[in-house]
Amino acid sequence: MSLKLVFMGSPDFSVPCLKAIVEAGHEVVCVYSQPPRRAGRGKEERKTPVHAAAEALGIEVRTPKSLKSEEELKAFADLNADLAVVVAYGLILPQAVLDAPRLGCINAHASLLPRWRGAAPIQRAIMAGDDVTGVQIMQMEAGLDTGPVMASVEVEVTPCTTAGSLHDALCMAGASLLVDAISQLESGVGVFVPQSTEGIEYAHKLTNEETRIDWSLSANEVRQHIHGLSPFPGAWFEMETPKGPVRVKVLEVADSSGTGNAGEVLDDSLLIACGENAVRLKRLQRAGKSAMSGEDFLRGNDLPEGVILA
Template sequence: MASLRIVFMGTPDFSVPSLQTLYDQGFDIAAVYSQPDKQRGRGKKVSFSPVKEKALELGIPVLQPDTLRDEQVVAELAAFQPDVIIVIAYGKILPKAVLDIPKYGCLNVHGSLLPKYRGAAPIQYAVKDGEAVSGVTIMLLDEGMDTGAILKKAEIKLDPKETTGSLFDKLSVLGAQTLTDVLAHIEEYERNACPQDESQATYTAKIDKETAQIDWTQDAIVIERLIRTLDPHPGAYTWLDGKRLKVWSADVVDGAGAEPGTIIAVTKKNFTVQTGSGALCVREVQPESRKRMQTAQFLQGISLQPGDVLTRE
């Protein structure tokens, strides 16, 4: 069904592999919608979204309305006469007036196995909760938050040291592959669309800065998952001698019965911190105002001793 006329809506890196794959497979992409440009940094330099950058590279028209609830914006979208609208991490809720435009509706690529992990941070929560399997869901959008009928799911096993960043990359590629499978047989998939089981639904909220601060009274396994959840952004952190210290990699090991947050061992390559249950051997850190580094490098410039304590602010 490469003759399908598509309007593509997306903003972050997660959406880019799907846009590239649709283009490579010869789909008729009439336009790309992305969030308005943002000003970043002290110089307030305008930066484009990853999807806008890719669309411009591919020569596809880009539109960036502030809202999709304006009648003129809806009319402009309808004028493209899309057979289907593809929505991947666009960042705006689509009103009914937009949902009703395309013949085959609006398809969404969601980074979890719905109905589990609806909402803003499905990939992060799969890592945070220690899931053995995650995946993507292609669904028909309705007016709810990730509540539409399911067309297809695709699963992937998580690596024991999976981070949000690594899973994000894997699912973005899997999403592109699964989306094109659905589009190739869209009428069949939509005939067999499966409503979601609301009793199994869970929601994910955005990870905030407070969540990123390590609570050493928690179990080592919980903290280790949090560290991987917050990689690459914003990074789990603690405090050492009044300065912020991000922890990027650690292994769960046996504890020594000390107070949580106490450093119980130091070698040339790493140091070990007592938690509420068990301990964490810290492999990679980032001192305040410096780059990520192996713990061995960090220890060369600091005198860290067993008995020193990592704290909360």
Template sequence: MKIVFAGTPEFAVPTLQTLIDSPHEVVAAYTQPDRPAGRGRKLTASPVKDLALTAGIPVAQPENFKAEEAVQALADLQPELMVVVAYGLILPQAVLDIPKFGCINVHGSLLPRWRGAAPIHRAVMAGDSKTGVTIMKVVKKLDAGDMLYKVDCPIGADTTSSQLHDRLAELGAEALLKVVNMIETGTLQAEAQDESLVTYAHKLEKQEAVLDWRQSAVELDRKIRGLNAWPVAQTTCNGQVLRVWRSEVLNRPAAAAPGTIDSSAQTLDVATGAGMLRLLEVQLPGGKRINGKDFLNAHPAAGVVLGS
């Protein structure tokens, strides 16, 4: 089939690569315009653009599809199918109507749970035991289209959003190819979403990174794992920002005020609103990520109250 691909971040790369390697023809890759990135704020191409150019696929980067010319340019490609993976632009009905078989999307959750911008992070932060990928039809309402295929993925007790992101990207690519083949052979069965089960995965905000030690150790651990690798959980220690990359819930009660570092431990154990949390990997501004024991050796902090 003639396919137009639309995606932007790293999450979309495995799916595009899978389509490139398949018998199907990717006639164009749509991605967001180059954006300033890094300390120098240099204009940087998206991961999807980099892969498409390497593979010799024409790239289109419209700001949006409000202009008739942008819609017509897509129509001129005469795609049979449009595959969308974390593209970042809303597709108007005029675009959705162009491909013969419509537009389908790779979404990183088991819909209807976690519609929206940050489904992977929200699943970890909520303590879900599993998530997955849903291939669905694209409709005007956010992530509300009929489901075409699902694949489950467990969330372990130490799974981070970063790890889950990479796993779901690969699972999504495999699932998408199966769906494309089923569309081609006419064997696909669509299933409507149950609107009563919908939850929304709101976009992550930097201010969410601050840890509230009055929460339980379990809640804080989920948050730390959910915010790895962005924006990364943080607190303060002796007036300095301390980023927390990894943690572990301990099976013992807290014996001090929330945020207090255990003065009797050789490890970086912190009292919370319910239980103790061991900080396994932390980072000071300008420093490297180090384990909690090494941090205590270099920065004596026993008895210090984090976040105060």
């Protein structure tokens, strides 16, 4: 017997979860997603990736700006869902919404709770130098990612891992985990275990102020910072050009050995001194340009040995 589900999600990360649930044979009676927003040069309204995917699957989509009104609460309750599945939706769910489905609301969260509760768990795990992270399925409650957990999967974080590659690994692992968790709830064998009260960390929203590269950090810390912000929003430095300074995002680096002043270009292959050791810039993106390898970047940009990057 399949369950009658409501799915609530917005970004790319949520799409594999929605598709996996449908492929597993569950009836998704409605999808909730963030409202379309103006974006791009033409400022045309764009639907969220989940909105577009749901429409392609023939599922009703609702995009309220808030769920707090009596009208929205009634509309949600009238769906008579067995379960609501939330994956990076982006709106706070009132208690009346949490209580409406027969089995409540579950959330697929991209960390190993209680570490990295909050908005940016993927980026924060890399920036903090975690060796492992994962996805967990938890029962939602009023607190921020505080609910009990019923299923987990771990994903390794290596020196080559970026936020982009980790995002892709976690969303695919999370989709499979979510289907298994729903099956357990459907069979009545799912068990929720309270989170530990130790090791709580909050994955606060990323700010513009923390995207500039601080070359005075160790090479290891510089790599973690850059990879944690790659590809978006991107860690950056300023490069002087005949037309003035331009911003350059660094998307991928490798640890290396080298000694010099913090931010100093040490050779003709983008080896940059850090507070301790050095990093080699492997993939970059100049403002207004496409991302490119370090070799291609040097063909059109001059960063000679001895220059200090700001």
